[in-house]
Amino acid sequence: RGAGGVRIFLALVAFALVAAGCGMIAPQPTPEPIFVTATPEILPPTATVIETPATPTPVIAALALSATALPLPTATDTPRPTRAATLTPSFTPSLTETPIPTGLAGLAAGGVYVPGACSVAAAGGFATILGRDPALQASLGCAVGPAVPINAAYQDFEGGRMIWASSLGDAPGGVIYAAYNTGSYQRFSDTWVESVDGVAAPGGEGAPEGRTAPIRGFGKVWGQNPPVRSALGWAVGGENGTGAQIQRFERGEMVYVGGLGTFLFVGPGSGSWRLDGTAF
Numbered sequence: 001r002g003a004g005g006v007r008i009f010l011a012l013v014a015f016a017l018v019a020a021g022c023g024m025i026a027p028q029p030t031p032e033p034i035f036v037t038a039t040p041e042i043l044p045p046t047a048t049v050i051e052t053p054a055t056p057t058p059v060i061a062a063l064a065l066s067a068t069a070l071p072l073p074t075a076t077d078t079p080r081p082t083r084a085a086t087l088t089p090s091f092t093p094s095l096t097e098t099p100i101p102t103g104l105a106g107l108a109a110g111g112v113y114v115p116g117a118c119s120v121a122a123a124g125g126f127a128t129i130l131g132r133d134p135a136l137q138a139s140l141g142c143a144v145g146p147a148v149p150i151n152a153a154y155q156d157f158e159g160g161r162m163i164w165a166s167s168l169g170d171a172p173g174g175v176i177y178a179a180y181n182t183g184s185y186q187r188f189s190d191t192w193v194e195s196v197d198g199v200a201a202p203g204g205e206g207a208p209e210g211r212t213a214p215i216r217g218f219g220k221v222w223g224q225n226p227p228v229r230s231a232l233g234w235a236v237g238g239e240n241g242t243g244a245q246i247q248r249f250e251r252g253e254m255v256y257v258g259g260l261g262t263f264l265f266v267g268p269g270s271g272s273w274r275l276d277g278t279a280f
Helices: 002-021 124-131 134-140 216-224 226-232
Strands: 148-157 160-165 175-180 184-189 240-249 252-257 261-266 270-276
Touching: 124 134, 124 240, 124 252, 124 261, 134 252, 134 261, 148 252, 160 216, 160 226, 160 252, 175 216, 175 226, 175 261, 216 226
Parallel strands: none
Antiparallel strands: 148 160, 148 240, 160 175, 175 184, 184 270, 240 252, 252 261, 261 270
C-alpha cells in the first residue's frame, strides 16, 4: 500500500501539472461570437416631384409680306341698295346741351336769368333787386346798356303818377312814364318845347277845387292823350324834381327816383310796373 499510494500521488501531481499547463484547472468562459451589422444612414425625406407635361407654346410663323406672297383681291363695284323715301324718321335724335347765350338773350331755358350770362350786368341796387326776384329777372331779360345818372321829376295824380326822365338811359332823348294805379304803365317820348308848346296843358281848364292840371311835358302828354287823362285824372300836387338812375333792359327799364325808390317798368314801352323801396 505504500508503494501504490506513492504512485497514485505522483499520478495526481502529474495530472495537476498537465491540467494547469493545458488550462484545465479552471474552466475558461467561452467567448460569445460578435456579429457586426451595418447601420443604414437615415436620410432626410425627399420630396417627390411629379412632372406635369408642359403645354407646348404655339409658334406663330412669321409671314414675310411681299407683293407676290399675298396677292390683293381685285376690287369690284357693289351697287348700293336703294330705298324709297319715307316721311318717318329712321333715327332717334340725341339730346345735346345748348349753351346759354350771352348778350341780349342771356336767359337760360325756363326763363331764369343767369348772373354773368349777359354781356352787360345790372348795376347797384338794380342787381340787388334782380338777385332776389327770379320772376323779374325773366321778365326784364338782360341789361342792354349801363346804368346812367339822370335828372328826374314826378307828380302824383288821382289815378296814378307821372315820372320824367331826362334820358332813356344810354339812349338820347327824355321820356315820360304814366304809371296807373291799376298796375299798368305807358311810356311816351318827351317832345315838349316851351317856346312851341307853352306851359299850360291843353284841356286843363276847370280843375275842381284842390286839384290842378299838369304843365310842361306832363301837361302835353296828359292833355293830348285822352286815355291817359281819363286814367290819371287831375294832379293832386305839384312837380318834384330829383336826381335818378336809369338802366335799360331787353323788356323794360329800372328807374331809381330819389325820395321814392326804384320803379320797375316791365314791358317794351308799355306793360306793368311796381315800386321797390331799394335804393340804388
